[in-house]
Amino acid sequence: MYRIESEDYSIRVEPYYAPQGSEIELFESAHRNGIPVLLKGPTGCGKTRFMEYMAWKLNLPLVTVACHDDLTASDLVGRYLIVGGETQWVDGPLARAVRVGGVCYLDEIVEARKDTTVVIHPLADNRRVLPVEKTGELLHAPDSFNLTISYNPGYQSVLKDLKQSTRQRFMSLEFDYPETELEQSILMHEAEVDQETASTLVRFGVMTRNLKGSGLEEGASTRLLVHAAKLIVFGIAPLDACNASITQTLTDDPEMLTAIREMASSLF
Amino acid sequence: MGRQLRAVQIEERLDELLGAVLSSRRTATGPAKKLCGLDREQQEFALHWAGVISKSNSEMAYQFVEHVSDAFCKMDTVGVTKWIIEAMDVYDRQGLYPGSASLREVKTFADRLSQKKYSVPFEDVVGILNKYVKGVSGRDLEIRSDAQAWTDTETIYLPAAFKRFDSERLNFQLYKATGAFLLAQTRYGTFRVDPETGVPFVCAAIAKFQDPARALHIFESVEHLRLLSCMRAELPGLVRQMGELSASTDSNLQVKERPELLAAIRRPDSEVMDSIRIVNELYHQNIDLPASVCYQGIVDLEKVRLVTRKRVDKEKEKFRSELAKLAESLTRPDENGDEERGQVNVTLLTDEDESGEFDMTLTLDGQPVIPAEDMVQTAKSIIQDFGEIPEEYLVPAGDSRYRKDQQADEELPDENKKGKEDVIYYDEWDYRRRHYRKNWCELKELDMHPSNEKAVEDILIKYSHLVRDIRKSFEALRGDNKMLRRQTNGDDIDIDAIVESYPDIHKGNEFTDRLFIKSGRHERNLAVVFMVDLSGSTKGWINDAERESLVLLSEALETLGDRYAIYGFSGMTRKRCELYRIKTFEEPYDGLVKARIAGIKPQDYTRMGVIIRHLTRKLIEVDARTRVLITISDGKPDDYDGYRGEYGIEDTRQALMEAKYAGIHPFCITIDSQAHDYLPHMYGHVNYTVVSDVRGLPLKVSDIYRKLTT
Numbered sequence A: 001m002y003r004i005e006s007e008d009y010s011i012r013v014e015p016y017y018a019p020q021g022s023e024i025e026l027f028e029s030a031h032r033n034g035i036p037v038l039l040k041g042p043t044g045c046g047k048t049r050f051m052e053y054m055a056w057k058l059n060l061p062l063v064t065v066a067c068h069d070d071l072t073a074s075d076l077v078g079r080y081l082i083v084g085g086e087t088q089w090v091d092g093p094l095a096r097a098v099r100v101g102g103v104c105y106l107d108e109i110v111e112a113r114k115d116t117t118v119v120i121h122p123l124a125d126n127r128r129v130l131p132v133e134k135t136g137e138l139l140h141a142p143d144s145f146n147l148t149i150s151y152n153p154g155y156q157s158v159l160k161d162l163k164q165s166t167r168q169r170f171m172s173l174e175f176d177y178p179e180t181e182l183e184q185s186i187l188m189h190e191a192e193v194d195q196e197t198a199s200t201l202v203r204f205g206v207m208t209r210n211l212k213g214s215g216l217e218e219g220a221s222t223r224l225l226v227h228a229a230k231l232i233v234f235g236i237a238p239l240d241a242c243n244a245s246i247t248q249t250l251t252d253d254p255e256m257l258t259a260i261r262e263m264a265s266s267l268f
Numbered sequence B: 001m002g003r004q005l006r007a008v009q010i011e012e013r014l015d016e017l018l019g020a021v022l023s024s025r026r027t028a029t030g031p032a033k034k035l036c037g038l039d040r041e042q043q044e045f046a047l048h049w050a051g052v053i054s055k056s057n058s059e060m061a062y063q064f065v066e067h068v069s070d071a072f073c074k075m076d077t078v079g080v081t082k083w084i085i086e087a088m089d090v091y092d093r094q095g096l097y098p099g100s101a102s103l104r105e106v107k108t109f110a111d112r113l114s115q116k117k118y119s120v121p122f123e124d125v126v127g128i129l130n131k132y133v134k135g136v137s138g139r140d141l142e143i144r145s146d147a148q149a150w151t152d153t154e155t156i157y158l159p160a161a162f163k164r165f166d167s168e169r170l171n172f173q174l175y176k177a178t179g180a181f182l183l184a185q186t187r188y189g190t191f192r193v194d195p196e197t198g199v200p201f202v203c204a205a206i207a208k209f210q211d212p213a214r215a216l217h218i219f220e221s222v223e224h225l226r227l228l229s230c231m232r233a234e235l236p237g238l239v240r241q242m243g244e245l246s247a248s249t250d251s252n253l254q255v256k257e258r259p260e261l262l263a264a265i266r267r268p269d270s271e272v273m274d275s276i277r278i279v280n281e282l283y284h285q286n287i288d289l290p291a292s293v294c295y296q297g298i299v300d301l302e303k304v305r306l307v308t309r310k311r312v313d314k315e316k317e318k319f320r321s322e323l324a325k326l327a328e329s330l331t332r333p334d335e336n337g338d339e340e341r342g343q344v345n346v347t348l349l350t351d352e353d354e355s356g357e358f359d360m361t362l363t364l365d366g367q368p369v370i371p372a373e374d375m376v377q378t379a380k381s382i383i384q385d386f387g388e389i390p391e392e393y394l395v396p397a398g399d400s401r402y403r404k405d406q407q408a409d410e411e412l413p414d415e416n417k418k419g420k421e422d423v424i425y426y427d428e429w430d431y432r433r434r435h436y437r438k439n440w441c442e443l444k445e446l447d448m449h450p451s452n453e454k455a456v457e458d459i460l461i462k463y464s465h466l467v468r469d470i471r472k473s474f475e476a477l478r479g480d481n482k483m484l485r486r487q488t489n490g491d492d493i494d495i496d497a498i499v500e501s502y503p504d505i506h507k508g509n510e511f512t513d514r515l516f517i518k519s520g521r522h523e524r525n526l527a528v529v530f531m532v533d534l535s536g537s538t539k540g541w542i543n544d545a546e547r548e549s550l551v552l553l554s555e556a557l558e559t560l561g562d563r564y565a566i567y568g569f570s571g572m573t574r575k576r577c578e579l580y581r582i583k584t585f586e587e588p589y590d591g592l593v594k595a596r597i598a599g600i601k602p603q604d605y606t607r608m609g610v611i612i613r614h615l616t617r618k619l620i621e622v623d624a625r626t627r628v629l630i631t632i633s634d635g636k637p638d639d640y641d642g643y644r645g646e647y648g649i650e651d652t653r654q655a656l657m658e659a660k661y662a663g664i665h666p667f668c669i670t671i672d673s674q675a676h677d678y679l680p681h682m683y684g685h686v687n688y689t690v691v692s693d694v695r696g697l698p699l700k701v702s703d704i705y706r707k708l709t710t
Helices: A023-032 A047-057 A073-077 A093-100 A114-118 A180-191 A195-210 A222-233 A238-250 A254-267 B007-021 B029-036 B040-056 B058-074 B077-094 B096-104 B106-118 B122-137 B168-187 B201-207 B212-234 B236-246 B259-266 B272-284 B301-330 B373-386 B404-411 B454-462 B464-478 B495-507 B541-560 B591-598 B608-621 B645-661 B673-677 B679-683 B694-708
Strands: A037-040 A062-066 A078-083 A086-091 A103-107 A129-132 A137-140 A146-151 A171-174 B142-145 B155-158 B346-352 B358-364 B367-369 B424-430 B435-447 B481-487 B516-521 B526-533 B563-571 B577-583 B626-633 B664-670 B688-690
Touching: A023 A037, A023 A047, A023 A171, A037 A047, A047 A062, A047 A103, A047 A146, A062 A093, A073 A078, A073 A093, A073 A114, A078 B495, A086 A093, A093 A103, A093 A129, A093 A137, A180 A195, A180 A222, A195 A222, A195 A238, A195 A254, A195 B122, A222 A238, A238 A254, A254 B122, A254 B168, A254 B236, B007 B029, B007 B040, B007 B058, B029 B040, B029 B058, B040 B058, B040 B077, B058 B077, B058 B096, B058 B106, B077 B096, B077 B106, B096 B106, B122 B142, B122 B155, B122 B168, B155 B168, B168 B212, B168 B236, B201 B212, B201 B272, B201 B301, B212 B236, B212 B259, B212 B272, B259 B272, B301 B358, B301 B373, B424 B608, B424 B645, B435 B608, B454 B464, B454 B541, B454 B591, B464 B541, B464 B694, B481 B495, B526 B541, B526 B608, B541 B563, B541 B591, B541 B694, B563 B608, B577 B591, B577 B608, B608 B626, B608 B645, B608 B664, B626 B694, B645 B664, B645 B679, B664 B679, B664 B694, B673 B679, B673 B688, B679 B688
Parallel strands: A037 A146, A037 A171, A062 A103, A103 A146, B142 B155, B435 B577, B526 B563, B526 B626, B626 B664, B664 B688
Antiparallel strands: A078 A086, A129 A137, B346 B358, B358 B367, B424 B435, B481 B516, B563 B577
């Protein structure tokens, strides 16, 4: 059996995280009570950062799996490998997290195949076990184990919807882009940008979010605003920074590009 | 090119070219002198053309050399060439006199050219401005073209073209600045309403003056300054650009006596009352009326007054009846006390932060209530008018349960008595009773009357380049890669399979040959029904767009191999709901289907609930893993017998909910710009798309379908 170096997954430096509401207390309570957590929210609003912060705060190793549409159950649970003519079992990330009692974060769970999401079911209710079919093992999750999944409800695809049988095992935390002032202070902290630029960037972000559903699929995320702020601090002219890191990233539609560019030039 | 030609040299060559029309009284000396001023390249150009023109007519050539140097002053070589060609055209068609007149009118031509060259037409910018205004303000303000730039607080009117500047960029900037300035008028309360009279303060104030025109003029200038101060705080870049456009933003209002007056409107939090106070002072001063700035537009107080009046009344009623509804839902427990609502104590806190995010806290008798999105929107609009929600709005009033539509049922005659046998009955949801009305709607399935199939071919030709693109992008979808495990051949070794067969290998048994991974096609197990709105309101453009959308979509779906059906719907009253078969699941996409698509034409009303229920039933019968119901519509559900407003929306919502329980994914594509008000309620926030431009519909529908099903 492989030894798991859980040290590799632990977070040693406190990640910067500014809470939007009571999500930290809620997560802590869920963790103490063995309730798995579902993070909902648009891209780039701080879900992954929140997980890093919580793992640090609870002093637990964090195993993150970015789900994709070819992710199979054995990618999560583990598989046999052939080593020197012998087969040897290797834990997948989920089994690893269960064994060490860490936090397993399945990012963008809807991207995974539907049959994959089913393997987390026994872990996500009061049984808290992970059956490993191939070895015949039944892994019992220690109290410190936590399962968290994330998903973006804004997708307009009928194939990417979370089944009720999966959803109804989780406590849900809703994330959205932070309030104006909070977002401003996040920019100031993450990119070390001055207050005036931060507030202008946040206003730009709000303007693009106003266009969601009127030609834009998503407005600018906090992550994009941070990117722009970093470029500005580095000496790029604000309009160029916004154009490169936000406007062009959001859309390819020429009319929309012009409109967003004009919004930026109205602000700076 | 070498040095310029001297007058003598030019005259020599002109003599040669124009000999026929020269005489002792009319020599080439004059024109030659004029040509001296041009550079060598232009001289050669002129002489070359003089030669060319003289081949047609020497008099024309003479007129040309007379004016060509003038033409070079006003236009570049390309422009001059156009001027020559146009004049020669006129000569060819109309003869010498009009031809030479056309050569003489250098200035007119040059003006026309420059206007055409740099002018920016409204159609080119309206799409961008719509998005700009929506982004900056978060509101859906309509933008229309009109003779003047002005706003009535609900619509921004902009001229058909801007050609003030010699550059397209600047003319576009002028459009943007004008739009933004008019937006600022509504945003920063230029037309704030007096709660006591329901009339904007400014209308009343200006009317009091002896010379209202002068007062209005002063007001416009003062308000311009005030708005700039407000905007500077939020949109400093825009104000800077406006300054560049007008070359002066601040200086054009000269106040000789007490210039300190203006301090009040230089603050970003100034209000329209500050401006009005200043107008009162300045009106009696002997000041020069400043010229208006290029992006300022005009203020039409009368129209503003009318529009405001109408809106204020409507919103007051709406807000209070919403409140009444909320109050009623709170006091529901006492069953029989219908009118025994009594006085409800309402408090309302609203808060708008600098980025325009709006918060509204409502308490009824001390109980916090969550207001509907609709109500929040109304509240926002009221605050735009008054700056707050006036006291009197907080009294619940009006009848929240309207009964008008009840009688409508009886009045309508039973048409269509014949052919009752193929009628299917459906229940309808009555949100007031919170119950279904049994067998309320009578639905008939009809065939769409086929028209000329050729119309479809025409559409395919019209969009031929697009059809190719669409096919390509859908083909890519079909080839959606999936890893197939345990194959007999493939690109990669399936470790799992090898590991499993290891014991067999060791023991020397025969082992499986399924040891490979292959990327293969993933079967799309999807069935979709398109439900197309054929109501009377789709007449014209929309109907054409629907037809074109269906043709492109069918092409795309044929490529993809998804099972699909298309139905049109319309009807009038619950007794006559009609569903038109355009393509069923079983039918192939053939000539008949094409002819039916070509035959689509607008009919009567939109009763959506019953149609959704019927198509839900049809979809369930299809064996597919994913079932989708896509509505293409132009507005709210609406029918003659009271199926409008909340009743229609609630029934449709209920029908959609039933569909969802049945495992169907409903989705709506609409061109109704008001759709944000009701579609989230009906379909859910992510299950609809608004296509703002009808002409964009054919392209968008396929695109949306692709996104939706991947």
